Amino acid sequence: MSAVRPGILLVLDGWGHAEPGEGNALAAADTPCLDRLLATPAAVLAEASGSAVGLLPGTVGNSEIGHIVIGAGRPVPYDSVLVEERINDGTLRSHETLGAALTGLAATGGSLHLIGLASDGMIHANVHHLRELLRIAALFAVPEVRIHAITDGRDVADGTAAHHLATVEGYAAEAGVGSIATVIGRGYALDKSGDLELTERAARAITDGAGHPVGKPEEALATSGRGDEWVEPGVVTGGDGQPLGPVRDGDVVLFTNFRSDRIQQLADRLYGELAGRGVTFLSLAQYDTEAPIPALVHRADAGGGLADRLAECGVRSVRIAEAEKFEHVTYYLNGRKADPAPLEEHIRISADAPPDYRTAPEMSIGRVTEAVGSAARRDDVPLVVANLANIDVVGHTGDHAATVRAAEHTDRAVEALCRVAGETGRWVLLVGDHGNAEKMLTDAGEGRRPYGGHTTNPVPAVLVPAQGRQAVRPTGTATLADIAPSVLSLLGLGPAPAMTGRALW
Ligand SMILES: O=C(O)[C@H](O)COP(=O)(O)O
Ligand SMILES: [Mn+2]
Numbered sequence: 001m002s003a004v005r006p007g008i009l010l011v012l013d014g015w016g017h018a019e020p021g022e023g024n025a026l027a028a029a030d031t032p033c034l035d036r037l038l039a040t041p042a043a044v045l046a047e048a049s050g051s052a053v054g055l056l057p058g059t060v061g062n063s064e065i066g067h068i069v070i071g072a073g074r075p076v077p078y079d080s081v082l083v084e085e086r087i088n089d090g091t092l093r094s095h096e097t098l099g100a101a102l103t104g105l106a107a108t109g110g111s112l113h114l115i116g117l118a119s120d121g122m123i124h125a126n127v128h129h130l131r132e133l134l135r136i137a138a139l140f141a142v143p144e145v146r147i148h149a150i151t152d153g154r155d156v157a158d159g160t161a162a163h164h165l166a167t168v169e170g171y172a173a174e175a176g177v178g179s180i181a182t183v184i185g186r187g188y189a190l191d192k193s194g195d196l197e198l199t200e201r202a203a204r205a206i207t208d209g210a211g212h213p214v215g216k217p218e219e220a221l222a223t224s225g226r227g228d229e230w231v232e233p234g235v236v237t238g239g240d241g242q243p244l245g246p247v248r249d250g251d252v253v254l255f256t257n258f259r260s261d262r263i264q265q266l267a268d269r270l271y272g273e274l275a276g277r278g279v280t281f282l283s284l285a286q287y288d289t290e291a292p293i294p295a296l297v298h299r300a301d302a303g304g305g306l307a308d309r310l311a312e313c314g315v316r317s318v319r320i321a322e323a324e325k326f327e328h329v330t331y332y333l334n335g336r337k338a339d340p341a342p343l344e345e346h347i348r349i350s351a352d353a354p355p356d357y358r359t360a361p362e363m364s365i366g367r368v369t370e371a372v373g374s375a376a377r378r379d380d381v382p383l384v385v386a387n388l389a390n391i392d393v394v395g396h397t398g399d400h401a402a403t404v405r406a407a408e409h410t411d412r413a414v415e416a417l418c419r420v421a422g423e424t425g426r427w428v429l430l431v432g433d434h435g436n437a438e439k440m441l442t443d444a445g446e447g448r449r450p451y452g453g454h455t456t457n458p459v460p461a462v463l464v465p466a467q468g469r470q471a472v473r474p475t476g477t478a479t480l481a482d483i484a485p486s487v488l489s490l491l492g493l494g495p496a497p498a499m500t501g502r503a504l505w
């Protein structure tokens, strides 16, 4: 172990690169430390979106695939891509489990319930996949398809929900089957903070038809004073005034999100109530639910990366993040392995109360910084890995001024941690996992509007060498797949055989 050169890997969540200009909150922020680091020869831009990380070409990056690839040291085909492949090669249509469930409905006259995020944000779901599922339902002559449309406003510009609902209705009309039965903001349906009250509101609209009754899906949008994300559960009623959608015994529920983290709380809640009533559950992609929900498309293996290599070499690491990003520096960075390796320590920093990120853009960065500093001062910890969440989490609010402050808090934290690194003889490697705050305006849709979503921009990656060492400018194109080999090389270790990325410094 004595040969290992200790360091700190800091993932600055949502730290993308774009030229200074209107809507670039990172360029607008006063960040002397980051500016200084980015001006050193050891700074590069790394690809963090599209096929460079295992997404479809041109697709924005996200925290899951970003951290998976940072850990794996190679692009990993993401769940969205695997779903897309099954649609394109026709194998989703001939999927045995799906076929059996739909044939059953044709025989019993039951309903198929499609539950998922209704947008084309490509982070949790793509409404295009719903189109294929409606077509498949029509092929199997499923008598009734009820769509439980979750409105977005986070991965896509706020105020676009009406457009996406109209798209869904168009797909249903084209397939000749399907109607929107509930409209629920993702704040309720996709909570991942463990606030079961929010999940309950969403679940009751789906199971009991409890919510604001509306004659048409778009009418539900008026219930939110806080944008598409917080549309209150709305229940579409039929000609008889009764809700269209409640799930009945023997129906089939199919979740259409391909990403698990935000749908799993709702999936577990619905399964708990309905599985005992003969309702069949399926999910488009594999979920990390407690409930045993069969997936139509299985995940790619993301193992054999940094965590496995550290374990093999007996290197202890401490992982630190705020609750929002805790799984990212643990589970995802480790290639979606549920159990931490024996030499890993995990520190999850949680806020005392649900924060309002617009008014508290500092989040809990002070406590994260302290925890990283303490871990860095330990001689028995060669590698400290932390996620600084502010830029992404506050960026998602679409609030430019708050995001500027988030970047400034991040800058001060980085400065403090570089100081600790100097005192403890550590190198520091900083990298973004995808873009976000460098683009806070969009022209998509009708006119210019605030945008809190992710981007396809490259991310900065910069090495602050340990005292007395020099970093040379890396050549060629860098990607997130280069981070794990770089971390291992900085520690003085070789890469894992499965890694295709290269050490940048
Ligand atoms: O779930 C979210 O918060 C956003 O849709 C995506 O953000 P993330 O990929 O950074 O988690
Ligand atoms: Mn992220």
Ligand SMILES: [Mn+2]
Binding pocket: 014, 063, 392, 393, 396, 436, 454
């Ligand atoms: Mn994000």
